[in-house]
Amino acid sequence: MASTETEAQSTAAPAGDDTAAGTTVTKAGVASGDLAGLEAGLDALESTVVARQPWLRTTASKALPPVVALAIVLGLWQLAYHFELKPHYLLPSPVDVGRSLQQKWLEGTLLNFVWTSVSRGALGFLASVAIGTVLGLIVAQVKAVRAAIGPILSGLQSLPSVAWVPAAIIWFGLSDATIYAVVLLGAVPSIANGLVAGVDQISPLYLRAGRTIGATGPAGVRHVLLPAALPGYIAGLKQGWAFSWRSLMAAELIVNAPDLGTGLGQLLEQGRELQDMSWVLAAILLILIVGIGIELLIFAPIERRVLRSRGLLVKS
Amino acid sequence: MTTTTLTKQQPATADTATTVPYAARIDHVSKSFGRPGAQQHVLDDISIDVAPGEFVCLLGASGCGKSTLLNLVAGLDAPSAGAIETPGGRPALMFQEHALFPWLTAGRNIELALRLRGVPRAERRDEAERLLELVRLKGAYGKRVHELSGGMRQRVAMARALAQDSQLLLMDEPFAALDAITRDVLHDELTRIWTASKSDSAAGTNLSVLFVTHNVREAVRLAERVVLLSSRPGRIAREWQVDIPQPRRIEDAAVADLSIEITEQLRGEIRRHGQH
Numbered sequence: 001m002a003s004t005e006t007e008a009q010s011t012a013a014p015a016g017d018d019t020a021a022g023t024t025v026t027k028a029g030v031a032s033g034d035l036a037g038l039e040a041g042l043d044a045l046e047s048t049v050v051a052r053q054p055w056l057r058t059t060a061s062k063a064l065p066p067v068v069a070l071a072i073v074l075g076l077w078q079l080a081y082h083f084e085l086k087p088h089y090l091l092p093s094p095v096d097v098g099r100s101l102q103q104k105w106l107e108g109t110l111l112n113f114v115w116t117s118v119s120r121g122a123l124g125f126l127a128s129v130a131i132g133t134v135l136g137l138i139v140a141q142v143k144a145v146r147a148a149i150g151p152i153l154s155g156l157q158s159l160p161s162v163a164w165v166p167a168a169i170i171w172f173g174l175s176d177a178t179i180y181a182v183v184l185l186g187a188v189p190s191i192a193n194g195l196v197a198g199v200d201q202i203s204p205l206y207l208r209a210g211r212t213i214g215a216t217g218p219a220g221v222r223h224v225l226l227p228a229a230l231p232g233y234i235a236g237l238k239q240g241w242a243f244s245w246r247s248l249m250a251a252e253l254i255v256n257a258p259d260l261g262t263g264l265g266q267l268l269e270q271g272r273e274l275q276d277m278s279w280v281l282a283a284i285l286l287i288l289i290v291g292i293g294i295e296l297l298i299f300a301p302i303e304r305r306v307l308r309s310r311g312l313l314v315k316s
Numbered sequence: 317m318t319t320t321t322l323t324k325q326q327p328a329t330a331d332t333a334t335t336v337p338y339a340a341r342i343d344h345v346s347k348s349f350g351r352p353g354a355q356q357h358v359l360d361d362i363s364i365d366v367a368p369g370e371f372v373c374l375l376g377a378s379g380c381g382k383s384t385l386l387n388l389v390a391g392l393d394a395p396s397a398g399a400i401e402t403p404g405g406r407p408a409l410m411f412q413e414h415a416l417f418p419w420l421t422a423g424r425n426i427e428l429a430l431r432l433r434g435v436p437r438a439e440r441r442d443e444a445e446r447l448l449e450l451v452r453l454k455g456a457y458g459k460r461v462h463e464l465s466g467g468m469r470q471r472v473a474m475a476r477a478l479a480q481d482s483q484l485l486l487m488d489e490p491f492a493a494l495d496a497i498t499r500d501v502l503h504d505e506l507t508r509i510w511t512a513s514k515s516d517s518a519a520g521t522n523l524s525v526l527f528v529t530h531n532v533r534e535a536v537r538l539a540e541r542v543v544l545l546s547s548r549p550g551r552i553a554r555e556w557q558v559d560i561p562q563p564r565r566i567e568d569a570a571v572a573d574l575s576i577e578i579t580e581q582l583r584g585e586i587r588r589h590g591q592h
Binding site for chain 1: 452479
């Protein structure tokens with residue numbers, strides 16, 4: 001807006017107001033030293049220093065509201081238990097759930113359950129990243145491929161991955177292969193879609209600028225396309241992880257065999273078979289904590305770093 | 317033996333220096349867009365030679381196709397008719413938007429251009445620092461693009477364009493989005509860099525500039541030659557040689573006088589479109 005106005009002024013009125021910078025300078029033109037000083041002054045005036053909040057304070061102010069909310073939920077839960085809205089075997093207290101967790105911890109099995117699921121999730125996720133990235137690049141770059149499988153790929157995102165479980169069991173039996181197949185089918189589409197969206201959102205200006213400095217072909221993909229698509233790609237990875245974790249739990253709940261390791265999904269299923277409600281709630285809690293934990297500890301910092309370095313994270 | 321080698325070599329060196337007396341030749345170029353039958357003629361029979369070391373401004377109102385012409389010279393698009401030659405290889409191009417990559421620091425943006433030009437890794441850092449110093453941004457190497465002001469970004473973009481070491485610099489309204497004070501300073505800066513490249517022509521850095529603008533006084537402030545394009549389709553309406561010595565100031569009386577003359581002609585061109 002402002003630029004068009006100043007432009008209009010200087011073309012329409014030849015004797016107009018471009019003199020702003022020139023009033024103090026002699027007509028002979030600016031000597032080189034003067035120009036350097038003038039520029040340094042302009043740069044200093046126009047640069048703003050954004051001070052970052054101290055780390056501890058930011059964390060504290062961000063952590064407080066969820067902690068309060070959590071305390072309120074636990075309080076309401078305890079009240080419901082206290083007034084026995086449901087019989088105790090249907091609605092155990094928070095303390096009962098804690099004891100259930102503690103018992104598994106003392107048996108030394110708790111971390112094993114968590115590790116079994118997390119390692120499966122991580123492995124499945126990494127495989128999904130490898131496949132989804134290649135697939136996404138091809139769909140984003142090759143018009144015919146996009147026309148053919150683009151809609152299917154985004155449609156697959158709305159298919160609950162638990163729907164794949166029966167098919168996977170028929171194909172692979174009760175095995176690890178079934179679990180990984182379900183995870184891949186859940187996560188690959190969202191990672192590929194994230195990359196496609198990231199590529200689509202690239203400003204044409206960057207592609208044009210890249211071409212003029214000689215970034216064409218593979219160099220263009222490497223130096224312009226991929227880095228420019230990174231924010232969308234990371235959003236896709238984040239969603240891909242959420243889908244991996246969900247699909248994994250769906251698979252683990254149903255694919256239950258003694259020779260497969262016991263993950264959190266299987267733990268949950270065992271709790272149901274034993275009609276042990278505090279065991280079931282403890283397992284749900286663990287699944288939630290792992291999902292949120294990985295998002296907060298791995299994806300959130302990466303995303304924040306990428307966005308901040310590009311000036312896309314505006315603090316109000 | 318020595319004489320034959322000499323006579324053999326001389327035409328070869330003269331080839332680039334004298335037998336190609338232009339940095340860019342726009343030869344009877346036309347450009348239309350759209351399907352046959354519903355075509356829109358944007359450029360009609362444009363011929364311009366930019367001499368080595370020359371500073372030419374293309375001036376015109378909206379719809380004169382000046383940016384289209386620049387894209388053609390940059391090789392981003394192909395003319396419908398006619399030919400464009402840039403003997404010095406791919407020209408460097410600067411836009412109204414800085415078009416710097418936000419995922420790289422200012423210095424790395426320049427280094428990427430150096431790298432794509434084939435400069436060895438060991439030399440890139442020093443060369444990037446040298447170019448930043450040239451646009452008076454010493455110390456901005458590690459700055460992120462969003463940490464720089466509009467004027468600073470445009471100077472980094474200029475350094476990145478210069479990093480291509482092209483003989484021809486194409487500029488598409490590069491200062492149009494800047495405030496008047498900053499624009500004025502960047503005019504001085506561009507004139508200084510261009511003049512310095514001329515006095516340094518032994519090193520082969522004789523920089524030619526083809527500068528597109530719709531700002532008459534900017535054109536007169538900067539150029540040795542101003543080419544006025546008419547609109548729809550773009551044709552060459554008139555040319556002026558600007559003999560005012562550099563460094564000029566935008567508020568010089570001589571600049572103002574010529575600007576008034578050119579503006580009158582430009583307004584005449586625009587009025588013709590309101591008559592039918």
